[in-house]
Amino acid sequence: MALSGGLRLRFAAPDVRAAYKKAAGVRHLTQTTDSNDRLQERDDMRAKTAVVLGAQWGDEGKGKIVDVLSERFTAVTRYAGGHNAGHTVIIGEQKFVLQLIPCGVLRPGCRGVIGNGVVLDPIAFLKEAAKLRELGVAVDERLFVSNRAQVILPYHRMMELGAESAPGRKTIGTTRRGIGPAYEDKMARCGLRVVDLLRPELLKAHIEAACAEKNAIAWALYGNETTALDSEQMYEEYAAAAEQVRPYVTDTGRLLNKILAEGGSVMFEGAQGTMLDIDHGTYPFVTSSSATAGGAVTGSGVGPTKIGTVISVTKAYATRVGEGPFPTEIREAVGDDLRARGMEYGAVTGRPRRCGWLDIPLLRYSNQVNGADWQVITKLDVLDELEEVPICVGYEIRGKVTDEIPADVLGLEEIKPVYTTLKGWRSSTEGIKEFDKLPAEAREYLRFQERESGARIGMVSTGPDRDQTILLPEFAAALDQIHA
Secondary structure (H helix, E strand, C coil): CCCCCHHHHCCCCHHHHHHHHHHHHHHHHHHHHHHHHHHHHHHHHHCCEEEEEECCCCCCCHHHHHHHHHCCCCEEEECCECCCCCEEEEECCEEEEECCCCHHHHCCCCEEEECCCEEECHHHHHHHHHHHHHCCCCCCCCEEEECCCEECCHHHHHHHHHHHHCCCCCCCCCCCCCHHHHHHHHHCCCCCEHHHHCCHHHHHHHHHHHHHHHHHHHHHHHHHHCCCCCHHHHHHHHHHHHHHHHHHEECHHHHHHHHHHCCCCEEEECCCCHHHCCCCCCCCCCCCCCCCCCHHHHCCCCCHHHCCEEEEEEECCEEECCCCCCCCECCCHHHHHHHHHHCCECCCCCCECEEECEEHHHHHHHHHHHCCCEEEEECHHHHCCCCEEEEEEEEEECCEEECCCCCCHHHHHCCEEEEEEEECCCCCCCCCCCHHHCCHHHHHHHHHHHHHHCCEEEEEECCCECCCEEECHHHHHHHHHHHC
């Protein structure tokens, strides 16, 4: 009698049933062992990964933090955004501003990966790579671009400029670099990917069709405010750029998973910040990509079960560039003082950043959305001269006090922050490298933030240089496990 399933087993002779059960048991034990091995392998991979992201509206100082941590990682990968990001790293007398290329390339032996979730401007990418070479950074053979990343083309910038400049439209405050329209085309399934950029015939056909469509739309919506694009000239420029980009292109998802399978480690470098995330930020004053920890999965090709630690980066105060609600914005002179002391001007655009006090409900929300294990505090030294430091601990909205962040812009604009005030330390913290050597009031400020925000403090930045950093022992031990 054939034994094709468990339901028919009861009709078999007793000795046959016993033999079948014995064989099935062996298979089950083997499967369990294999499964345990796979689980252990997965846990090992999780221990080798970390996401580093912004907890606020971007500009938190992620560039420095990624640079400091990257010496412990085999690869650093960007998973979202485009060349609207501006990550500044200061090493001795040299200053590096990276917009597309991951900060990990500044560390010898660390690979930089631009993931599939990024929108790539080929011209901007090549200029940035060339600039790094001029500064002595060996980018060739250590830099990789996803073949699945979307490509930004000139008509994306044309459409964004037209939309932001249109009469009667409330501007979002974008960098006007075509990031949003490139993501629009991606979601509309009519974008161009890097793999397509490398195929001249496909590239030519795509550019001709897209220019005809975008020129017509721009003329209909914005009239004489935009200049029609020449598809032939665009093709020649980007076909030439494609050949220069070609050596960097690979299946980066496969590359990253291979690094992990071989015992290497990967850091996922976030761009912008949680409150600019397309789903969880202060919509519609947000970016067009997933800036939260979840974006590391979809934007890299590494599965969620392989993502380990999440490290959230926040300033000791808050800033925002561009338009949109900002509940703790300081409108008095002290806001200008913080901007001057913190050199709060956009690394990409040079725009002055709006400054505000630390917002605990926002930080708690951000850490919750990201599942943050650790937080890194930057620019503590900017607060050194203050006698008192206000911290927002709740919101008053229409007469009711809450710590819940409204989902709508009107609700956000109605917030009246509820503050508590801590004593300032009125002494320099710049360059301090040990937590216990901080002034007592500064330590209390940090402990308060840790207690209220839902994530442990692992690092404190006390200046712009990579060496002006406090690394707390528990965090250092966790990093050592990743590096082991």
